[in-house]
Amino acid sequence: MSDKRKAVFIVMDGVGDRPIPKLGGKTPLQAAKTPVFDRLAKEGQNALMNVIGPGITPGSDTAHLALFGYNPLEDYPGRGPLETLGTGLESKPGDVAFRTNFATLDKDMTVLDRRAGRVFTREEQDILQSKIDGLEIDGVQIQFLATVEHRGAMILRGEGLFAEISDVDPHETGVKIWECKPLKPEAKKTADVINKMMVEINKRLRDLDVNKEREKRGLPAANAILIRGPGRHSEIQTLKDKYGISSAVIAGGALYIGTAKYVGMVHEPVEGQTGTIDTNFHNIAMKTIECIEGDYDYVFVHIKATDNASHDHNAEEKILAIERSDEMVGKIIDTVGSKIVIAVTGDHTTPVSTGDHSCDPVPIVFWSEFIRPDRAEKFSEIDAAIGGLHTIRGLDVMPLLLGYAGHIEKFGA
Amino acid sequence: MSDKRKAVFIVMDGVGDRPIPKLGGKTPLQAAKTPVFDRLAKEGQNALMNVIGPGITPGSDTAHLALFGYNPLEDYPGRGPLETLGTGLESKPGDVAFRTNFATLDKDMTVLDRRAGRVFTREEQDILQSKIDGLEIDGVQIQFLATVEHRGAMILRGEGLFAEISDVDPHETGVKIWECKPLKPEAKKTADVINKMMVEINKRLRDLDVNKEREKRGLPAANAILIRGPGRHSEIQTLKDKYGISSAVIAGGALYIGTAKYVGMVHEPVEGQTGTIDTNFHNIAMKTIECIEGDYDYVFVHIKATDNASHDHNAEEKILAIERSDEMVGKIIDTVGSKIVIAVTGDHTTPVSTGDHSCDPVPIVFWSEFIRPDRAEKFSEIDAAIGGLHTIRGLDVMPLLLGYAGHIEKFGA
Numbered sequence A, B: 001m002s003d004k005r006k007a008v009f010i011v012m013d014g015v016g017d018r019p020i021p022k023l024g025g026k027t028p029l030q031a032a033k034t035p036v037f038d039r040l041a042k043e044g045q046n047a048l049m050n051v052i053g054p055g056i057t058p059g060s061d062t063a064h065l066a067l068f069g070y071n072p073l074e075d076y077p078g079r080g081p082l083e084t085l086g087t088g089l090e091s092k093p094g095d096v097a098f099r100t101n102f103a104t105l106d107k108d109m110t111v112l113d114r115r116a117g118r119v120f121t122r123e124e125q126d127i128l129q130s131k132i133d134g135l136e137i138d139g140v141q142i143q144f145l146a147t148v149e150h151r152g153a154m155i156l157r158g159e160g161l162f163a164e165i166s167d168v169d170p171h172e173t174g175v176k177i178w179e180c181k182p183l184k185p186e187a188k189k190t191a192d193v194i195n196k197m198m199v200e201i202n203k204r205l206r207d208l209d210v211n212k213e214r215e216k217r218g219l220p221a222a223n224a225i226l227i228r229g230p231g232r233h234s235e236i237q238t239l240k241d242k243y244g245i246s247s248a249v250i251a252g253g254a255l256y257i258g259t260a261k262y263v264g265m266v267h268e269p270v271e272g273q274t275g276t277i278d279t280n281f282h283n284i285a286m287k288t289i290e291c292i293e294g295d296y297d298y299v300f301v302h303i304k305a306t307d308n309a310s311h312d313h314n315a316e317e318k319i320l321a322i323e324r325s326d327e328m329v330g331k332i333i334d335t336v337g338s339k340i341v342i343a344v345t346g347d348h349t350t351p352v353s354t355g356d357h358s359c360d361p362v363p364i365v366f367w368s369e370f371i372r373p374d375r376a377e378k379f380s381e382i383d384a385a386i387g388g389l390h391t392i393r394g395l396d397v398m399p400l401l402l403g404y405a406g407h408i409e410k411f412g413a
Helices: A035-043 A060-067 A079-087 A122-132 A185-205 A209-216 A239-243 A254-262 A281-293 A305-311 A315-339 A394-404 B035-043 B060-067 B079-087 B122-132 B185-205 B209-216 B239-243 B254-262 B281-293 B305-311 B315-339 B394-404
Strands: A006-012 A045-050 A096-105 A111-113 A140-146 A151-157 A224-232 A247-250 A298-303 A340-345 A362-367 A391-393 B006-012 B045-050 B096-105 B111-113 B140-146 B151-157 B224-232 B247-250 B298-303 B340-345 B362-367 B391-393
Touching: A006 A060, A006 A281, A006 A315, A006 A394, A035 A315, A035 A340, A035 A362, A045 A394, A060 A079, A060 A254, A060 A394, A079 A096, A079 A151, A079 A224, A079 A254, A122 A140, A122 A185, A122 A209, A151 A224, A185 A224, A247 A254, A247 A281, A254 A298, A281 A298, A281 A315, A298 A315, A305 A315, A315 A340, A340 A394, A362 A394, A391 A394, B006 B060, B006 B281, B006 B315, B006 B394, B035 B315, B035 B340, B035 B362, B045 B394, B060 B079, B060 B254, B060 B394, B079 B096, B079 B151, B079 B224, B079 B254, B122 B140, B122 B185, B122 B209, B151 B224, B185 B224, B247 B254, B247 B281, B254 B298, B281 B298, B281 B315, B298 B315, B305 B315, B315 B340, B340 B394, B362 B394, B391 B394
Parallel strands: A006 A298, A006 A340, A045 A391, A247 A298, B006 B298, B006 B340, B045 B391, B247 B298
Antiparallel strands: A045 A362, A096 A111, A096 A151, A096 A224, A140 A151, A340 A362, B045 B362, B096 B111, B096 B151, B096 B224, B140 B151, B340 B362
């Protein structure tokens, strides 16, 4: 292929919306001032995208897998491994990973508080973490990381582990924790390890000074963990294996970082990148440019602020997040526009009116200097409907982006 | 089916393009004067077509298989059998076919010239061919045809032959030819035959008078052949088997003729048909009309000039090739328009700017007297985006064309 370019993939989380009466029936994308996105739409190829399929409301994790070119119906390992990878715990194929809560149990293992009061200092987290991380049960190594508040991530590593196990968390207080049971015969060993682990962790945590001090301050003791979202890190082809490309992720949220790492992207941290409107859009633009100028063939940039505003039913903040993203992409285009093929989209629709993910398709635009225009003049859910690419699926994005960028070999002679 | 019509399928090779600055940002299809194609677009059904799939750059062979209704991921036999069939060597299921070069070897089988000087007279070719064609090794019959310059085509016919064999051509001079090795156990016999064949052909050619005379004229002796692109002619359903139709191919290039014959089309030669702008468009129109008036249900017409102009970065010649094709189709419509359903398209995009195949979709129009119109007014990559068929795949073309023409039976009652 004569003309290779860098592929840049911008996702504004939950950016799709529905007409909002107080915006005169416009969607936030229509109401926002987006000169850069509109230029891309006017000069490039637009589509509406069913990220998973028509009528299917995507989760963030399955949506991103699809957008990275992986069929979530085949390659979705569950949320555990994806989010765990994003916390910095480096799971490997064969590991079972999940998310955890610190919790408070009575002496007979009755759940008193499913989040152990939520409030933790980093010092408390470090001490508790040190008592769990490194534990070994029946030859299975346990890695543990306390993350935010009562939350944490955990990996089990060993032979013959499976994620098909039942819950230990009864999801209510005043009830004993449940026994973990295998949901298929091969998972018996995993369930046994979990049950022994629940007891062992309780034994290690219950008499700690840190818990006595928490109780003095009126906080519940963190004398146990509860686990959720188990998933097995599968053997999958990385983006390098599939397409021969080196790839980077620029994101704030653990789930997005983790999903990207799961398919082989390298996380490039950005100072000041958060999941809110206060994220540092300028630094994200600069880091994206640095990655494009460097050795990466593909750079994925995730903006969470649009989704957070949607969940908060805050149309104004969603518009602001869109406008700041527009400015951010403008900086990228102005600096490295001649070297890239870029796609801008969302991972799903989150209507401000409902605050929840919905099945409505999202607009997507593909732009490069050489690309054919179509009749769309603006970037929005409504305008994208006359785009030249018509309706695409999330799974089509990676081939289109890498195809335009010259990273997919000709099929045949 | 009440109203059967003849199906006519016109492919302008590599006709798709991208906006060209010196054409005022138009593509060659937009810049060309195409009153006939525009009439078809205005009166017919238009689409953009991903010949293989979104983002995938098609080869000419895989593209044509898809356009004939065969999934190239399942039915692609490699270039050897397709091109070989186009030369006139009639391979059959089970044969292994490949392309060849005459080459010059030293006494110890060191490669001195991979093309034996390129220049050959027909007389030389005939003599060399007669020494190779008809050879039999270990019960395997060898058919050989010298084609253009140093090039040729070869078929191995016998029990248990497979194409999974390694190269003999080291792709450089000053190096001995490589031993052919099986790439899967079943291919051992094939590799053994190839190795014996290399020696036997060298023995038969090296002392020929024709080679002594070549050396006197300062040309390298053609004392060996090198082989490439092995493929096994598979058992596939012909168009007759699949659809019950009789079909013809009108094409100049061996690859297109061969791919069409592979699926069961009969080659109808045309005087003056070549792969360049000098091809006889009038004769092609006349032969197409003759085939339509005759017993064929389906006629495939391939114009190569558009692709050659693209590879030469020659926008003006591409426009000229398009305009002459337009005139050619006009003659067909004027004469037999009431008897046909016609589709006009390309097999892939070859931008004049890059001179290489690219992944951009191509426009396609389906026309017949009875067909519904859509909103497209002109035939181009940009206008087709508002076509009533939206986006289709190459595999959809044959069912659409034969469906409109009344050659596909109702499914159900």
